[in-house]
Amino acid sequence: MAAKELYGLTVGEYLRESILPTFSEALFVPEGGRCQAAEYGVRQLAQEIHDWAVGENITGLKLFLPSGTGTTALYLSKYFYDNKINIEVLTCAVVGGDNYLRQQFATLCPDDRCHPRIISSPKKYHFGKLYPEFYQIWQQLAQAGVMFELLYDPLAWLLMLNYKQQHPQQPIMYIHQGGLLGNESMLPRYMRKFDKK
Template structure:
């Protein structure tokens, strides 16, 4: 099971070479960056744990990765979602279907009469964890201190590669949901006193939301990555022609990316490269998540051809 030491490739985008850290080549059951975030749970013993509890979208990469983790460790998985749309229940591929096949118990909170307006996290805290002494709770997208363990390994790999290839400086770019990977990467680079810094963009909830996630993970502002903003607001999960065109454009370079985060990431990186005058080496972190393309791509094709 490959969970570390991924290669670095190079593609030509925006009239320059961009290095690609190929975390999409990690074991497919852990879907790229989830292999890093969940590495702690594979490396440690949890003798009292019998169940994994999480929450998020019914199409999230984290749902499938948590189902794979639970299956591997012999745990149950209870995964709470706000709502499962009818079209998701009829899918034959994707994260939802694969997680169910792994034995995940996906709980639709819209059908729970005692929810009483609570968020998924609050419902789990108030109603579930009090009666689950042998459960391990993982916040949405793996946003927790445990993720630092695996992300530190990723940072070490990038530092080693930069030294081996004589990169005097390096900018690492990745699109963010909760910002966990970006924050812990940047923290490790700063603490290691290397000339590598992280840039990111908000794909869920905007810049204010992402800054809040950074603060919850670390009060030290110096560790927070720089957020690059686009003038246009992109709503998470909504289909945009320019996102589809960017996805196809970068795919022509021979590497497939996923369709939720990466199109926003590449659009942001293009704007950054074209307007900031950045000429130093850039590494794009490919975080995997390709399993979701089998449900996203038909939606794009139906809308845009």
């Protein structure tokens, strides 16, 4: 039986109440990362980005990254806002839409002045569904030597490239969403659906 069924607790409650107390140096971070504890690490990333931009003499930098819960985007933006640094965070809602993303931001930080700017998609995409344009951008960038995962990044790349066309003079840094392990299952799905055999 699952912990939820045995103890009448959610998995998170079970971990916090039964498992974590036995580990003195453990930290529980909920799935998706929407947790105030994530701010510490994201602040370090923000400082590194700022230091790099200063070292490269880049002004007016835009950071672009996709958002699920929006935690990384929010804490990057909050750091730059709090420290009066001229770096703007741009993001797009990959899960649940723009309103969902605004709600996620507000849960962690009610002050919307430090929220990232959401770049809206002109087309509604359903999380996890396969789209030919997602596969095409993945293929194009893979041929150029840029690898990214196929769940969050394709929409962000499409929106970022469109943004760059509209603002060609603005420097943009894309924040990669991490591992590529998900491509082990996503890539075969795309190949079965869209590759001509």
